[in-house]
Amino acid sequence: MELRHLRTFVAVARHLNFTVAAAELHVAQPAVSQTIRDLEEEMGVTLFQRSKRSVRLTAAGTVFRGEVERILETADGAVRAAQRAARGEVGKLVLGYMGPATTPFLPRVLRAYRELYPDVELVLHEMMPTEQLAAFEQERIDVAFTRPTGLAGQRLWLEEELIYTDRVVAAVPSDHALAQRRGGTLPVKRLGQETLVVYQQTGAMGLYDIIMGMCRRAGIAPRVVQEPDLMPTVVTLVAAGVGIGLVPGCVACRHVPGVEFRELSPRSDDVPLVMAWGRDNASPTLGAFLDVVRELKPAIQAQMEGAAHCGRTS
Numbered sequence: 384m385e386l387r388h389l390r391t392f393v394a395v396a397r398h399l400n401f402t403v404a405a406a407e408l409h410v411a412q413p414a415v416s417q418t419i420r421d422l423e424e425e426m427g428v429t430l431f432q433r434s435k436r437s438v439r440l441t442a443a444g445t446v447f448r449g450e451v452e453r454i455l456e457t458a459d460g461a462v463r464a465a466q467r468a469a470r471g472e473v474g475k476l477v478l479g480y481m482g483p484a485t486t487p488f489l490p491r492v493l494r495a496y497r498e499l500y501p502d503v504e505l506v507l508h509e510m511m512p513t514e515q516l517a518a519f520e521q522e523r524i525d526v527a528f529t530r531p532t533g534l535a536g537q538r539l540w541l542e543e544e545l546i547y548t549d550r551v552v553a554a555v556p557s558d559h560a561l562a563q564r565r566g567g568t569l570p571v572k573r574l575g576q577e578t579l580v581v582y583q584q585t586g587a588m589g590l591y592d593i594i595m596g597m598c599r600r601a602g603i604a605p606r607v608v609q610e611p612d613l614m615p616t617v618v619t620l621v622a623a624g625v626g627i628g629l630v631p632g633c634v635a636c637r638h639v640p641g642v643e644f645r646e647l648s649p650r651s652d653d654v655p656l657v658m659a660w661g662r663d664n665a666s667p668t669l670g671a672f673l674d675v676v677r678e679l680k681p682a683i684q685a686q687m688e689g690a691a692h693c694g695r696t697s
Contacts, residue, residue, distance in 0.1 A: 386458060392418075392419065399439065426443075426447075430447060471669075471671030476672055477506045478506070478507050478527065479529070481509070483615070483633055483634050484631060487686055488679075491682075492679055493507075499671070499675065503668050503671075515527040515659070526660040528656060531655055532659055543658070544659075547684045549632045549656065550650055552629075552631070554621045554629075554639075558624070568646040574598065577626060579605050579606060581605075581609075582611065583610040621641075622639055
């Protein structure tokens, strides 16, 4: 007994007419009659009372119809569920993200994704780049907003796509003399006279290397007095007067009492933010998420260019 046999039976039961049922099923009428005979022989019961003038369900046929309709509804539901999963409309997506680097645009991305795919379970984990690499290796996340992964990403077979580029800026205590400067930019060379607060090297090696390279090219030996493991802690220590912080421009979008942000001259190398995912991850929910981000990317880049100037005075 196959689903096509059951669909044929339901069509005849609904119309009580073999010819009309055959037209609905796009098959010849003799094929419908043969299918019903095969069903009755297999089951050992009569499903229809036939005469030259009418077709009626027997008591067995009436009971069978109710059961078959439930079976077909379940089968059709299973097909629809599989089709939705193939389109990425159901399932689960786990996202790793860097808070300060994504705060301005991530809510927009998540809202757009959830509007299109409300039945996907979306799980977010705030992680720094080294944590994200470990999560990819352990297959605990599907996609991440992170810094370029370099050789580690190649080893894990990660794909990367640039989302936007940032640069390093100075976070200065509001009561510091450098915060009172109006106009122009803050020379990197001037930082050689100051104590610095820099995000730890192990958490974001790429950013740390960009900062050190910027100082080296300016001919200064940076006096780093604190290397916190959280970017908000860097800014908190600046507000406390511990030193001048060197942070990505996206951090300047957050208003922090007691902190002013200044552009640096010469400008640092670019600080890229990328979207990374496993090359072999064929999850439809991942594919749908990538499409949403790509569609929004021009708006994200425009927004983050504005965010890079947010909270600074020149």
